[in-house]
Structures are given as C-alpha cells and as structure tokens.
C-alpha cells in the first residue's frame with residue numbers, strides 16, 4: 295500500500311472504532327434507563343443526583359452541541375432545551391423541578407441526535423482541525439456519556455427498592471506476595487501529549503521528580519477498614535484532620551455509606567441487595583476525610599497524585615511511562631474490573647495480569663482512589679475545547695481520584711485519566727490505598 299492508502303485505511307479503522315464506542319456507550323445508557331419505569335426515571339433518588347432522565351437527555355444535548363452543530367456544522371435539533379441540560383446553569387438538586395423532556399421524548403431526542411451524528415461521522419475527515427483530529431470530539435463525547443453512565447450507576451446504588459441490575463460476581467482473589475512495595479526516587483513522565491483521546495487536564499506530558507516512597511500493593515479492604523471502626527477510629531479526633539473531624543461530627547459518620555450494623559458483624563446494601571460485607575474486597579463509599587483518618591490510624595498516609603501515577607505507569611526497565619499498569623494495550627477482562635462487568639469491586643489479588651512492574655495491583659478498576667492532592671493544571675496546561683471542561687474547577691475544594699472503578703468504562707480507564715470531587719462525597723465508587731515515606735535506613 296502507498297502511504298496515502300495506509301493513512302486512508304487508518305482513518306477508516308478509526309471511524310469504525312468511533313462508531314463501535316458510540317454504540318457501546320449508548321447500549322449502556324439504554325440498559326441503565328430501561329431498567330426502571332418512567333416514575334423512577336423522573337424521580338430524584340438523592341439530592342446529590344439528577345433524575346436519570348436528565349442524564350439521558352443531557353448526554354444527547356452535549357452530543358448535539360459538539361458533534362451535530364460544531365463538528366457537523368448542522369442545524370440544531372432542539373436549541374430550545376440547551377439551557378435545561380447545561381450542568382452549569384442548574385445544580386443537581388434543582389433539576390427535578392425543571393420542565394425536562396419526559397422519558398419517551400428524551401429517548402426520541404437522543405435517537406434523533408445519534409442518527410445525525412452517525413452521518414456526521416461518515417463525512418468527518420477525522421484529521422486537520424484540532425477538534426476532529428484523531429476523532430477527539432467523538433472520543434470526548436463517548437467518554438462523557440460513559441462518565442454519565444457511571445453517575446447513573448451511582449444513582450441506581452442510591453435508589454431504594456428491589457434490585458433491577460444484574461451481573462456475574464467478580465473473579466476470586468488470591469494472596470499477594472507483599473503488602474507494600476518501594477518505588478525508588480526518580481523522575482518520570484506524568485500526563486500525556488500523545489494519547490489522542492486524552493482530555494485537556496491530562497496534558498501535556500511533563501517530568502516530575504518523586505522521592506522514594508512505599509505504596510500498598512492493594513486498596514484497603516473492608517476487613518481492614520472494619521478493624522479501624524472496631525478500634526474506635528470514628529470516635530478519636532486524633533486520626534482526623536480538623537476539617538475531617540468537623541465533617542464527621544456534622545454528618546454523624548460511623549461507617550462507610552451503605553453499611554448496616556448487624557448482630558454479628560456488618561452488612562451492606564448494594565444495588566438493592568443486602569448482603570454480608572466481603573472482607574477481601576476494597577472498601578468503597580468512603581469520603582476523603584474517612585480515607586485520610588484510616589491512613590493516620592494505620593500510621594500511614596494517602597498517596598499524592600504524582601506518586602499514584604508513577605506507581606501506575608513508570609516502567610523502571612525502560613524509563614518510560616505506560617498507558618496502563620500492565621502495558622500499553624487496552625484493558626481486557628483479565629486486566630482490570632472496569633465497565634460495569636461486575637457490580638462490585640473484586641477481591642484483592644483478582645487481577646494478577648493487571649499488576650504494575652513494581653507489583654502494585656488493582657490500580658485501575660475496582661474503586662476510584664482518593665489522593666492527597668488538589669486539582670490543578672499541569673505546567674503548560676491549555677484549556678481545550680472549552681474552559682469549563684477542567685480549568686473552571688482548578689483550585690476549587692476538590693481532591694483527586696484516580697484509577698477508575700468497576701463502574702468506569704475502559705474508554706476512560708487509562709492511567710493518565712484524572713477525576714476530582716468534593717472531599718465529603720461518599721456516593722461515588724471511591725476507596726483508597728495507603729502510602730508512606732521511605733526512611734533513610736530502608737533506603738541504605
């Protein structure tokens with residue numbers, strides 16, 4: 295083949311991949327919204343969340359704005375609803391009171407937008423203009439829909455009533471050879487300048503020096519967290535930051551969200567099922583303050599964002615940073631618990647093929663990991679394609695979360711992906727692992 299032919303074949307491959315990813319995201323949105331009746335779709339299951347029908351039409355509206363109008367240069371499908379579905383105009387708590395599209399109309403709307411987008415995709419060169427090069431705008435919209443699908447999954451977790459979602463259990467765990475590993479001091483390339491679908495906040499790649507530290511080979515488990523509770527961790531201000539303790543008092547925290555005290559131990563409610571807590575699974579539904587208090591009680595601390603990313607991506611053999619802990623290839627079912635394939639985190643040791651070169655497991659998938667870092671742009675940050683995507687959140691009251699959860703799709707599961715949330719949030723699928731400084735004796 296000539297170079298021109300090879301390039302055309304590459305573009306056609308990309309077009310097929312984009313179409314598949316759009317289809318996969320939509321199948322998930324439909325499954326999450328078809329699982330409940332119209333009454334449940336328009337209801338607010340928690341003040342923290344939008345009604346599911348808002349998420350659905352918002353996904354369609356963003357797709358219309360970016361792909362139909364901007365990339366496609368087409369006439370609006372419905373410009374009368376832009377304001378309703380603008381996340382910056384209406385707080386989640388206020389969304390149920392808006393004159394939202396009823397379920398049947400919302401479904402019709404997202405279908406109509408999608409039909410036009412598939413036509414735009416056929417005609418887009420997928421190169422040239424920055425928004426279209428490498429299919430970026432399509433990738434951004436796919437990731438956006440998948441992120442809302444994870445949000446809708448969290449709404450399902452908050453919903454009262456009988457279970458409506460079903461999935462096989464995750465693979466079994468197995469013991470790990472070590473509880474923690476040393477990551478030696480060295481600089482590494484953090485972020486990316488080459489991943490076509492990476493978002494503005496992951497860019498550009500830049501060298502960061504990270505001092506030697508120890509990091510847990512697995513996220514903190516339910517059993518370990520229960521020991522913190524039994525030891526009176528929630529009643530001892532010594533372990534909490536001042537702010538964390540104030541919040542613990544204010545919200546009367548005494549265990550992870552969805553845990554229930556039973557006569558002989560703990561139960562949890564998970565997507566409508568009440569069950570004993572699996573001891574070996576990563577703890578989930580704790581806020582940053584709880585994670586930080588546990589770490590202090592355990593004589594440790596939370597990792598920083600550069601520490602986490604170095605543990606997840608740095609390959610000491612080559613000196614380069616990988617896309618994922620296991621290498622550059624996209625996540626398969628053997629690598630990580632992603633994509634709502636299972637409806638819970640997997641027990642520790644369930645993904646040996648997903649470990650990093652240093653032997654750190656389950657960095658990607660299972661639970662988002664709270665980190666002791668605030669949200670800022672990397673040196674050389676440029677907002678793209680709009681300021682509100684990331685920059686509007688820099689310096690706000692957020693803590694970083696990394697690695698995705700069992701509810702995160704692989705398309706947003708790369709190890710450079712950055713998530714952030716308020717330090718008091720517990721409805722998200724977040725847990726944590728611990729780290730500690732390496733002492734001079736340990737390094738000698």
Ligand SMILES: [Fe+2]
Pocket residue numbers: 352356381438442
């Ligand atoms: Fe959104």
